[in-house]
Amino acid sequence: MTARHEADPLSHRSVLLDLAVELVVVRPDGRYIDGTFGRGGHSRLMLESLSGDGRLLGIDKDPEAIAVARALAEGDSRFSWFHGSFAEIDQAATVAGWDRVDGVLLDLGVSSPQLDDPERGFSFLRDGPLDMRMNPQQSPSAAEWLATAEEREIADVIWRYGEERFSRRIARQVVARRQEAPIQTTRELAALVSDAVPKKDKHKHPATRTFQAIRMHINRELEDLEQGLSAAAQRLSPGGRLVVISFHSLEDRLVKRFMRDLARGPKIPKGIPVTADQERSAFRLASKAIRASDEEVRDNVRARSAVMRVLERVYND
Ligand SMILES: C[S@@+](CC[C@H](N)C(=O)[O-])C[C@H]1O[C@@H](n2cnc3c(N)ncnc32)[C@H](O)[C@@H]1O
The missing domain is CATH 1.10.150.170 (Putative methyltransferase TM0872, insert domain)
Incomplete structure (x- = not known):
């Protein structure tokens, strides 16, 4: 765990922080979406990797996360925010005036500040109102x-x-x-x-x-994930990447199948004549499943179940 997180024990500990950012930021002047802003651990590092022309849009359902995003936007004109679900990536990109994006990052689940605040009602370890809403x-x-x-x-x-x-x-x-x-x-x-x-x-x-x-x-987590994955993949420019970190086997299964199916390309029934162009896939898997290092797991127990997957758009459809 980096000093960045030790400074504030309540702040979210960003799993697979450096590698996720390295994989999603494919060019410093690109346009990016952090679909799960949280407390901005990934976003801040993405901004460090961007040039003056790069742009980042942070999305979160949680108004407390958005308050942090708003403060970040006040200090950095390359950053903007959208309060809503990453299932609404299309709407968020349209509001930002973007047609295509160069990368989307999703670091799924709840954040440590959500879990740690009894008033949010996420944790059975802390007594509080039975709420559990991210928004x-x-x-x-x-x-x-x-x-x-x-x-x-x-x-x-x-x-x-x-x-x-x-x-x-x-x-x-x-x-x-x-x-x-x-x-x-x-x-x-x-x-x-x-x-x-x-x-x-x-x-x-x-x-x-x-x-x-x-x-x-x-929180309609799997429904939002399904919609968010499709919308993100459709918005990617050639060379652009979708990086997803899951913590739950049901999420990871969905992400794995979604990426695998896109990378395989269109299912064309046998016997139908096609050109090589029609058969090729517009996407590829940019990496195998990536898990946190032993060191990261030692520092952050949440990293133990983290799986990161990366899809890359190769061509326009
Ligand atoms: C694991 S935390 C992300 C932490 C962040 N990467 C960081 O470095 O601080 C997940 C965040 O995503 C948000 N979230 C989860 N599902 C969402 C969705 N469908 N749409 C928007 N935000 C979502 C949660 O409210 C939470 O703030």
Whole structure:
């Protein structure tokens, strides 16, 4: 971990910082999007790699991240910000007046400041309102959703996004409990899940999977990722790169398949005559999957599950 992060223990520790920036910034005078600005660890390093003509647009759903981005923009005219989802890359690029971009970086998931602030309700380790929204201006919060969703939907979400084998029991408990009183705090939900799970994993809090699943559902994380990947790839100039860092196997699977399919090129049914041009792919995988070094994992436990993948546009479609 660099001194940059040691200075403020609450600030987000940027995983695979230097390499990600090296891979995404293909030319110093290009146009770039950091789709997950966070506290700007990657953005600041990208700006250091850009010349006076380079431009960077930072996107985040979280108003607290955007407050940091706004301050950065005041001090650096090469940087601008967009409050919204990276699923809206098209809209953000249009607002910036950009047709094509030279690189897009996505460092997925929640940031350390989000996890560490009990008021945001992301963590079962800290008691606070059961919120979990990256953008608190959007509804519903986790508490609102748990108060109204059907038992079956709750079970499905916990199973699909948390791969929690006791999802049905947990959903049943949620519905039983809310008939007495609404579930409003992280501690209440963590205790309920802990009671509902009959077999506990030694190395994991019993609520880990459930919290992760509800967070992914509330923030539409996989839906946004799917849309964001397509929009980003379409916007890339030849030579431009999409760099994605995932922390969750469901995210990484989606990223891996998306990049692999684009790099393979169009699926043309057998027997249809095509020219070499029609068969070739407009994209290539610029690298194999990259994981954090042992040193980075020692310094930052979050890096252990990080996987970085890089797609490059070779030609225009
Ligand atoms: C892991 S942190 C990124 C940290 C950042 N790279 C840094 O160096 O500070 C993820 C950030 O992305 C934001 N985020 C997650 N999904 C998003 C989405 N679909 N659209 C926009 N922002 C998103 C979160 O609010 C959070 O601030």
